[in-house]
Amino acid sequence: MEFSKLIFEPTVDLKLPPVPVSFIEVVFSDVQKIDLDDPLCTSAPLPFGISPLIQSEVVSGRLLTRGDDVKETFELSLDIKEQFSYLPGDSVGVFPQNPLAEVNQLLKRLGLDEQKNAPIEITVKKGVKKKLPIYLPLVSTPKIILESVLEIRGILKKGFLRSLAEYTTEYKEKRRLLELSSIEGAAEYDKYILQQGLTLSDVLTEIPSCVPPLSLLLEHLPRLMPRAYSIASSPLSCGKRINIVFNLVVTPRGRMGVCSSWLKNKFEDVDDLSKKFEKMGVEDSSPTITSKTETVQFPNPHAYRCSSDLDWTRDRCRSLYRVH
Missing domain, CATH: 1.20.990.10 (NADPH-cytochrome p450 Reductase; Chain A, domain 3)
Known part of the structure; x- marks a missing residue:
């Protein structure tokens, strides 16, 4: 790569910005215990977030498409374990x-x-x-x-x-x-x-x-932010579980996307364990195999709403709607 190659002669005076003032100090501590299960500063507000940070679990996954001429597409089911009102078109932010x-x-x-x-x-x-x-x-x-x-x-x-x-x-x-x-x-x-x-x-x-x-x-460096994914499931049939569908993103430099590759690893963890239990003859009634993730609810940016001819009552829809 030619990135490190000098462009200007050493005699050229460069017009430089001032060196930013350093203001953060990092020191090694005598603290004996850190909560490694909650590494995020959860009290910090999130742009566009309309729910608190929720620790959800990936409970199942499916590979929807595969091939040399198509992008890999995955579907993950997240168990959010909390009351979570939403409509199709809303989205969740996933912390990778x-x-x-x-x-x-x-x-x-x-x-x-x-x-x-x-x-x-x-x-x-x-x-x-x-x-x-x-x-x-x-x-x-x-x-x-x-x-x-x-x-x-x-x-x-x-x-x-x-x-x-x-x-x-x-x-x-x-x-x-x-x-x-x-x-x-x-x-x-x-x-x-x-x-x-x-x-x-x-x-x-x-x-x-x-x-x-x-x-x-x-x-x-900026804050690691959640990535938004549209919810691909119905609140009337899935209860406290939501489904998201995503493609594996590949950057122009050949790197896999931060969140999509992390979610793919979650899928592989759950899928691999499921196959191992299946080979061992473990029944479906066994405890659910899960992989934890952090999510936050985002509003619907395009104000998309379902067609009025769906078989929902007016009161049911009204209870689910939110003002964005």
């Missing part, structure tokens, strides 16, 4: 986890692979008049942060690239990061970051001497 291979790659690059499960405390540096983003937990671990809190494939803003240059020791590599964050390097930024979609892992691979601290990622 970042791909484990990419998480481990970043942990190793940050020098945290041997401390990935060590408790850390996240605070604002003394003397800095800023606040922590509300979605950041005060106590966590490096692995949880990279796996469940930050969007590690988030778009790299110029301010982040400018800050990364401060943690780069090799001259040409540092200069390249400065080019990308400069006014003169706008075309290069557009080509590699916006069009090709290079991620933090991609940039660190091309810039080996850059070793940023975890605190810098907390300051610049």
